[in-house]
Amino acid sequence: xxxxxxxxxxxxxxxxxxxxxxxxxxxxKDGHRIVESMVEAGVDLMELQIPFSEPIADGPxxxxxNQSALSKGTTVKRCLEFAKDMANSFPIPFLIMTxxxxxxxxxxxxxxxxxxxxxxxxxIVPDLPPEEGKAYLDAMAAHNRSPxxxxxxxxxxxxxxxxxxxxxxxxxxxxxxxxTGAETTFSEDIHSYLERCRQATNLPxxxxxGVKDKSDIDFLTGKVDIAVIGTQTIRLVEDESIESVxxxxxxxx
Amino acid sequence: xxxxxxxxxxxxxxxxxxxxxxxxxxxxxxxxxxxDPGFWQEYETLMSTYSCRPTxxxxxxxxxxxxxGGRIFIKREDLNHTGAHKANNVMGQGLLVKRMxxxxxxxxxxxxxxxxxxxxxxxxxxFDCTIYMGEVDVERQRPNVFWMERLGAKVIPVREGTRIxxxxxxxxxxxxxxxxxxxxxxxxxxxxxxxxxxxxxxFQSIIGKESREQLLExxxxxxxxxxxxxxxxxxxxxxFSGFLNDSSVELVGVEAGGRGLxxxxxxxxxxxxxxxxxxxxxxxxxxxxxQDGQMKETHSxxxxxxxxxxxxxxxxxxxSGRVRFEAATDDEVxxxxxxxxxxxxxxxxxxxxxxxxxxxxxxxxxxxxxxILINQSGRGDKDIFTIADAFADPAWQQFIIEKARKIIxxxxxxxxx
Numbered sequence: 001x002x003x004x005x006x007x008x009x010x011x012x013x014x015x016x017x018x019x020x021x022x023x024x025x026x027x028x029k030d031g032h033r034i035v036e037s038m039v040e041a042g043v044d045l046m047e048l049q050i051p052f053s054e055p056i057a058d059g060p061x062x063x064x065x066n067q068s069a070l071s072k073g074t075t076v077k078r079c080l081e082f083a084k085d086m087a088n089s090f091p092i093p094f095l096i097m098t099x100x101x102x103x104x105x106x107x108x109x110x111x112x113x114x115x116x117x118x119x120x121x122x123x124i125v126p127d128l129p130p131e132e133g134k135a136y137l138d139a140m141a142a143h144n145r146s147p148x149x150x151x152x153x154x155x156x157x158x159x160x161x162x163x164x165x166x167x168x169x170x171x172x173x174x175x176x177x178x179x180t181g182a183e184t185t186f187s188e189d190i191h192s193y194l195e196r197c198r199q200a201t202n203l204p205x206x207x208x209x210g211v212k213d214k215s216d217i218d219f220l221t222g223k224v225d226i227a228v229i230g231t232q233t234i235r236l237v238e239d240e241s242i243e244s245v246x247x248x249x250x251x252x253x
Numbered sequence: 254x255x256x257x258x259x260x261x262x263x264x265x266x267x268x269x270x271x272x273x274x275x276x277x278x279x280x281x282x283x284x285x286x287x288x289d290p291g292f293w294q295e296y297e298t299l300m301s302t303y304s305c306r307p308t309x310x311x312x313x314x315x316x317x318x319x320x321x322g323g324r325i326f327i328k329r330e331d332l333n334h335t336g337a338h339k340a341n342n343v344m345g346q347g348l349l350v351k352r353m354x355x356x357x358x359x360x361x362x363x364x365x366x367x368x369x370x371x372x373x374x375x376x377x378x379x380f381d382c383t384i385y386m387g388e389v390d391v392e393r394q395r396p397n398v399f400w401m402e403r404l405g406a407k408v409i410p411v412r413e414g415t416r417i418x419x420x421x422x423x424x425x426x427x428x429x430x431x432x433x434x435x436x437x438x439x440x441x442x443x444x445x446x447x448x449x450x451x452x453x454x455x456f457q458s459i460i461g462k463e464s465r466e467q468l469l470e471x472x473x474x475x476x477x478x479x480x481x482x483x484x485x486x487x488x489x490x491x492x493f494s495g496f497l498n499d500s501s502v503e504l505v506g507v508e509a510g511g512r513g514l515x516x517x518x519x520x521x522x523x524x525x526x527x528x529x530x531x532x533x534x535x536x537x538x539x540x541x542x543x544q545d546g547q548m549k550e551t552h553s554x555x556x557x558x559x560x561x562x563x564x565x566x567x568x569x570x571x572x573s574g575r576v577r578f579e580a581a582t583d584d585e586v587x588x589x590x591x592x593x594x595x596x597x598x599x600x601x602x603x604x605x606x607x608x609x610x611x612x613x614x615x616x617x618x619x620x621x622x623x624x625i626l627i628n629q630s631g632r633g634d635k636d637i638f639t640i641a642d643a644f645a646d647p648a649w650q651q652f653i654i655e656k657a658r659k660i661i662x663x664x665x666x667x668x669x670x
Contacts, residue, residue, distance in 0.1 A: 056534065
């Protein structure tokens with residue numbers, strides 16, 4: 001159903017925007033305002049990250065946001081309530097992004113059931129390759145949720161096909177090596193990589209890691225279906241204010 | 254990724270997609286090396302000419318008499334080059350780096366032993382080297398930082414998280430996902446995603462192989478009990494793997510009890526109620542974590558044992574009952590260390606001294622026919638700053654004050670001139 005939503009939305013827009021927040025950072029009240037201004041500015045879907053103490057795939061900005069949220073006592077339970085609140089307040093799909101231990105300790109089946117009850121459409125779990133994900137995949141299928149999987153430039157084409165066989169909703173293509181938030185130079189080199197991604201799946205493609213301004217979005221339009229803005233809005237709130245988020249998103253496309 | 258490296262449900266490879274291809278290559282090169290009879294030979298030759306292998310086993314006559322039970326023997330891993338068993342794993346992985354044609358190595362370090370060993374290997378093999386070390390550990394292990402830098406390594410203090418070993422591991426992973434084309438991550442212990450637990454155990458198994466042969470050759474008898482300290486678990490896996498199939502040999506792993514298991518300030522994953530099974534840093538094992546799955550702060554007098562997770566192979570051996578696990582407190586460690594120094598003239602590292610604590614507790618209850626084998630995984634004399642602090646030695650403190658005063662006076666002179 002996430003896939004259908006994205007495909008119908010793509011009939012109206014050339015490229016969709018997915019944004020991201022770390023729940024509990026800077027706090028839940030401000031988080032709510034950030035989500036609200038993102039939705040009003042026209043984002044098409046959102047990742048809500050449950051903070052984890054060991055976020056190995058994240059760069060310094062999101063890492064510190066994780067730590068800050070945890071040091072303020074953010075719990076998984078509170079995050080799931082917040083996610084439910086967002087999903088029931090705003091008319092776009094929300095996804096949970098977190099590391100596998102959060103699901104594992106909560107109970108994978110129970111976690112996914114809660115996601116379904118809370119109207120959360122899918123999940124991104126960056127340290128869970130399909131090989132380790134049987135319990136997760138079974139639960140996601142049983143509750144009709146979309147497990148979002150990741151392609152990277154180092155993923156061989158055959159493995160892309162293997163991963164695509166488990167994926168639903170869309171594929172998250174990592175633009176480059178490294179962690180979130182670092183500089184990405186978008187150049188024509190990315191063509192052959194995206195070409196390989198397209199051939200491996202019919203699902204919409206999202207591209208993230210280092211997407212930060214209008215020129216990046218312009219470059220990606222026509223090449224991918226969804227551009228992912230992650231670290232950049234956290235930086236914006238830190239350096240400027242929550243009020244800057246709306247105009248920033250509106251200025252992207 | 255065919256064999257995911259599970260040990261009765263523990264282990265696995267919970268990896269970000271970007272690293273999968275790198276792990277596939279590592280697994281392939283490791284399995285090829287393992288299957289090549291010349292490789293182990295090359296490794297043994299390297300270790301016998303560059304390190305001090307085979308390391309001896311020392312009979313501790315005075316300690317034996319003191320406790321009045323079984324005969325106490327110590328496997329002398331402290332005599333390795335760079336002063337600990339860490340050299341075994343590092344030199345072995347160095348040979349694999351050459352096979353993979355990579356030019357740079359990175360490593361995490363807690364106590365600094367693994368960092369020094371990796372920097373030494375990099376200097377010998379001509380690799381670039383970056384070491385990640387928690388800021389807290391940089392402060393408490395300055396002499397090791399000094400040596401790593403002299404050896405040509407770049408030491409990066411990690412200021413994220415709890416600023417100790419686990420945070421250094423996270424940072425090393427973040428470096429690796431960016432630079433895997435040129436870089437190998439020399440993980441220092443039998444933890445992490447497959448194939449690291451198996452690979453580190455493979456190189457460390459040289460300890461157990463030698464120990465078994467040495468005891469049979471000189472005494473014609475297997476030990477009744479073998480003791481090793483357990484941080485990540487590499488020295489324990491190393492010595493235990495020589496005796497896993499000898500059902501008469503009891504294997505005892507000793508964790509950091511810190512200020513006591515009830516205090517919350519410890520690093521005991523296998524003997525405390527505070528730990529539970531989870532998935533972090535790429536593998537499934539017992540972690541010190543809260544109900545939500547967030548990792549807890551750990552404490553040990555020994556930086557090398559101050560870690561939230563433990564080898565998945567040891568979690569399996571705990572579950573199967575093949576290895577018994579105990580914990581030693583900081584205070585007990587100081588006492589056991591003092592006794593060993595005075596009675597035998599041996600200076601175990603604070604980490605290794607945990608194994609001595611449990612062996613000493615049990616020695617009087619064993620029979621004189623028994624052989625007790627303790628792994629002295631590292632030497633303590635090079636950690637003089639930490640150990641002198643632990644002993645709160647007044648003359649040493651006075652020396653440091655005088656030394657600092659001299660440096661300050663000289664700096665002031667230069668400044669005024």
